[in-house]
Amino acid sequence: MNQGLATVIGMTIAYAASFLGLILAWRSYKKHHSQEEEKP
Amino acid sequence: MNVTFTLLDWLWVALFLLLMIGSGVLFYRLGKRSESDFFLAGRGLPWWLPASSVYATHTATDTPMWITGVIYQHGMAGIWYTFFSAWAAISSFVSTRIFRRSLAYTQAEWNVVRFTGLGSELLRGWMAGWQFFMNMFVLGWVGIAMGKVCEFLFGWPTWIGLISFSLVCAIYVLAAGYWGVVMADFQQGIIAFLVIMIVSFWGIFVAGGPTGIIDKLAALDMMERINPFAFTGWWSGSFPAAWFVTMLIIAVLGGFGMGTSIDWYVEAQRIQSAKSVRDASYSIWWGTLLGLVRNSVWAVSILAFFVLFPGMTETADYEMGWFRLGFDYLPAGMLGFFFAAILAIHLSTISSHLNLGALYATRDLYQHYVNPKADEKKLVQVGRISTVILLLGSFFYGLMMEDITSWLIFALWIMAAGIWLPNILQVIWWRFNAWGYLSAWIANLGFSWLVVWILPELGVIPELLDYQQFWLLMLLGALVFIPVTYLTKPESMDHLVHYYVMSRPIGWWGPVRREAERRGLITPAGDLAGLAAELSRPDDAKRK
Numbered sequence: 001m002n003q004g005l006a007t008v009i010g011m012t013i014a015y016a017a018s019f020l021g022l023i024l025a026w027r028s029y030k031k032h033h034s035q036e037e038e039k040p
Numbered sequence: 041m042n043v044t045f046t047l048l049d050w051l052w053v054a055l056f057l058l059l060m061i062g063s064g065v066l067f068y069r070l071g072k073r074s075e076s077d078f079f080l081a082g083r084g085l086p087w088w089l090p091a092s093s094v095y096a097t098h099t100a101t102d103t104p105m106w107i108t109g110v111i112y113q114h115g116m117a118g119i120w121y122t123f124f125s126a127w128a129a130i131s132s133f134v135s136t137r138i139f140r141r142s143l144a145y146t147q148a149e150w151n152v153v154r155f156t157g158l159g160s161e162l163l164r165g166w167m168a169g170w171q172f173f174m175n176m177f178v179l180g181w182v183g184i185a186m187g188k189v190c191e192f193l194f195g196w197p198t199w200i201g202l203i204s205f206s207l208v209c210a211i212y213v214l215a216a217g218y219w220g221v222v223m224a225d226f227q228q229g230i231i232a233f234l235v236i237m238i239v240s241f242w243g244i245f246v247a248g249g250p251t252g253i254i255d256k257l258a259a260l261d262m263m264e265r266i267n268p269f270a271f272t273g274w275w276s277g278s279f280p281a282a283w284f285v286t287m288l289i290i291a292v293l294g295g296f297g298m299g300t301s302i303d304w305y306v307e308a309q310r311i312q313s314a315k316s317v318r319d320a321s322y323s324i325w326w327g328t329l330l331g332l333v334r335n336s337v338w339a340v341s342i343l344a345f346f347v348l349f350p351g352m353t354e355t356a357d358y359e360m361g362w363f364r365l366g367f368d369y370l371p372a373g374m375l376g377f378f379f380a381a382i383l384a385i386h387l388s389t390i391s392s393h394l395n396l397g398a399l400y401a402t403r404d405l406y407q408h409y410v411n412p413k414a415d416e417k418k419l420v421q422v423g424r425i426s427t428v429i430l431l432l433g434s435f436f437y438g439l440m441m442e443d444i445t446s447w448l449i450f451a452l453w454i455m456a457a458g459i460w461l462p463n464i465l466q467v468i469w470w471r472f473n474a475w476g477y478l479s480a481w482i483a484n485l486g487f488s489w490l491v492v493w494i495l496p497e498l499g500v501i502p503e504l505l506d507y508q509q510f511w512l513l514m515l516l517g518a519l520v521f522i523p524v525t526y527l528t529k530p531e532s533m534d535h536l537v538h539y540y541v542m543s544r545p546i547g548w549w550g551p552v553r554r555e556a557e558r559r560g561l562i563t564p565a566g567d568l569a570g571l572a573a574e575l576s577r578p579d580d581a582k583r584k
Contacts, residue, residue, distance in 0.1 A: 006441075010177075017172055021172075024165050024169075025409060027409070029162075
């Protein structure tokens, strides 16, 4: 595998891991936020 | 070179590995008690244990290769590359204390202590994901360095060195968590420090001592190699003075921030494992001092290697120089002891990153976002599963990275350049908010690709030197995060006052400090007042 392609693959995994964390955070925040709004 | 080991040599290696696995067995019961034990040793360690862990973790298999590379290439001027770690001299008394007071398990968690709302949560998730990857990356990178050492010594294929010793390390990390890591680090730190001194001074002695080295450099007409300020000019060449000044600024001002050095994330775990703010400060200061002493002795021994083997041009040849001093010149029977020390160097780094990556996965991703009601047993179990995932991922990265060391520059160095200033501002400026910090991270993803790879490739800009990349990325980042900060609301004053009273940061915190004073939480002198002061006093003082 050439150096450029390997770097792209490796860094793509890094970004994917970070965005996965971001999405988890977003979902969790929205879930808790909507639960708070539903409380009487 | 192929080294031949005697039975005594292999005995040293076997004894050392048994000692390390024994750490896992001995501390197994402590490690499984709770999440706090598995990842922070219950926050009860005296300063010298995390200090030895700081030193041992930052002494990796690739460290002597890296230091040998810069000293062989630049002479004593190369020592400034290792001066990066001096950020800790400032941090020990500034950001270390602030971070310890926050009680955050990780730097990702610190984001929700310092900031608030959706922005802080996104930052936490983002950073946890990034750090999980980064630890896997470092594990692969250090692992493949061990693979290369074993290939160099025994002629083994690189994957054997990469996988076999990491597997041994995983035994005590899985069993005892951070208790196993820190107790093994203590032993590994002592062994590594002693052997580094023995091998380095042995090499210096073989080269004729300091006088002999200087005489030989004079004979080679290379006396500039002992001048630490022998740069290649102000602005150009392989090591310009501008790069030296940039490194000094990064190190010294970086000590006021959190995350300005890749080492910070490892240090953060050690800071929180110390039993008090003072112990946390001492641990970072002493651990780093040991590292700087080690680097200095290493540097002189590499000069010795240079006069013994001058004129090497291939990096792959000269970066093994320090190892050659040991394996070429130590007497028979000592080779196994030297290899055991190399294993100590290797395992201490692997164990720390296995446990640290698992901490982000468990505390920030699983517990905070997936299963907030998980009990302690479940969290320890998730910690162990995360450790195994990291281990397997590191094998994948290690095997990929065999030919692509430029990743190191890109992922560790450039990804830090654009967020160096935000990492300081988040600590010292009350108005800096979560959206400003998050925008700096996201913007830097794009800018770093453009500045380092894409624009030079397209011929839009020339290939930039390191210091040029750093300042350009910092400027481009500031053009994004400063407007974003001012165009979005500051964090709520209630949250900022809570953070201020808890962490007592330094810098531009005037409005928050005045509000805390108005609420009677701190005195005009900056000391805690009322109930806050009572709660912060040590237990024995309260009893009196």
